[in-house]
Amino acid sequence: MKSACWVAGILIALGVGIGAGAAPKSSPAALTFVREGVVVRVVDRATLASCGIERVVIDDPYYGKSKSFWACPLREVLEMGFGPAIDRERDADGDANYFLRALDGFTKPASGAKLTEEGGYLALSDAELGSPTAPRWEPIDRRQVDPGPFYLVWNKPHQNDIHHYPWPYQLATIEIAAFETEYPHTLPSASASDSAAHDGFRIFRVECIACHAINGEGGMIGPDLNVPRSIVEYRPADQIKAFIRDPQAFRYTTMPAHPHLTDSQLDALVAYFTAMKDLKHDPRGH
Numbered sequence: 001m002k003s004a005c006w007v008a009g010i011l012i013a014l015g016v017g018i019g020a021g022a023a024p025k026s027s028p029a030a031l032t033f034v035r036e037g038v039v040v041r042v043v044d045r046a047t048l049a050s051c052g053i054e055r056v057v058i059d060d061p062y063y064g065k066s067k068s069f070w071a072c073p074l075r076e077v078l079e080m081g082f083g084p085a086i087d088r089e090r091d092a093d094g095d096a097n098y099f100l101r102a103l104d105g106f107t108k109p110a111s112g113a114k115l116t117e118e119g120g121y122l123a124l125s126d127a128e129l130g131s132p133t134a135p136r137w138e139p140i141d142r143r144q145v146d147p148g149p150f151y152l153v154w155n156k157p158h159q160n161d162i163h164h165y166p167w168p169y170q171l172a173t174i175e176i177a178a179f180e181t182e183y184p185h186t187l188p189s190a191s192a193s194d195s196a197a198h199d200g201f202r203i204f205r206v207e208c209i210a211c212h213a214i215n216g217e218g219g220m221i222g223p224d225l226n227v228p229r230s231i232v233e234y235r236p237a238d239q240i241k242a243f244i245r246d247p248q249a250f251r252y253t254t255m256p257a258h259p260h261l262t263d264s265q266l267d268a269l270v271a272y273f274t275a276m277k278d279l280k281h282d283p284r285g286h
């Protein structure tokens with residue numbers, strides 16, 4: 001037991017050292033493109049770097065300062081992976097049909113309309129520290145992790161918003177799939193489409209599902225909020241709402257604050273959790 005702790009201590013010390021020193025990346029140096037569960041292309045770093053790479057200056061919400069990166073226009077990257085006929089139309093009503101998967105379990109859904117907007121770039125390296133083929137990065141976010149292999153950034157002022165534009169770091173895979181196929185058990189299927197539960201579901205898809213799963217479907221950064229027990233089965237609604245708006249008031253956590261959500265949007269999220277409590281589907285079989 002003692003020696004196991006000792007080994008763990010060394011590993012933690014090593015991990016911290018690697019992060020702080022912005023050492024060369026050991027994580028996969030390729031970006032994987034998937035369509036409906038099937039890998040369509042794996043593009044390595046050298047090939048990506050031929051995408052019309054440029055040095056972009058970004059007002060970065062995670063670093064909280066101006067940063068410069070070696071980056072490719074995201075639209076070029078998507079065409080490189082999926083071909084020129086990238087999906088834009090299917091999500092005309094704003095539905096997500098792209099899933100941006102990070103190495104750490106973060107999975108951000110995003111619409112093709114948004115991803116092909118002007119201003120989106122795939123960063124291959126910090127431009128101050130490394131080059132597109134020999135990347136180096138400054139540790140990012142509260143967790144101070146290495147943002148490689150790839151980091152999605154935006155350069156227009158209205159896109160500088162992690163709640164409404166996807167800014168995944170440690171990006172490794174981009175998938176095209178219908179939301180309903182990818183996450184079928186997250187839908188509040190017993191509620192009317194104009195119900196508060198549906199409103200809450202729409203907010204959850206945009207703001208929360210990148211980190212939280214419902215019924216095992218979604219991101220893995222935070223806890224699953226429906227199984228084995230729903231959050232509304234062990235926390236009072238007022239506390240859930242206060243936590244979502246300002247988690248730092250409860251504990252020092254990596255969950256971001258959501259000060260922009262209104263009272264009725266928070267009520268809608270609770271209505272969504274309450275509806276899902278009766279639609280449990282636990283892939284682990286509890």
Ligand code: HEC
Binds near residue numbers: 208231240252253256
């Ligand atoms: C960047 C990742 C991230 C996002 C985005 C995020 N959360 Fe979290 N959340 C976490 C993590 C990590 C925890 C784990 C507990 C902790 O660290 O406080 C958590 C915990 C929670 C909890 C449990 C609190 C408790 O009582 O233990 C609730 C409820 C919650 N989140 C709801 C939400 C909702 C609703 C949204 C969207 C509006 C959201 N979260 C967005 C990462 C995230």
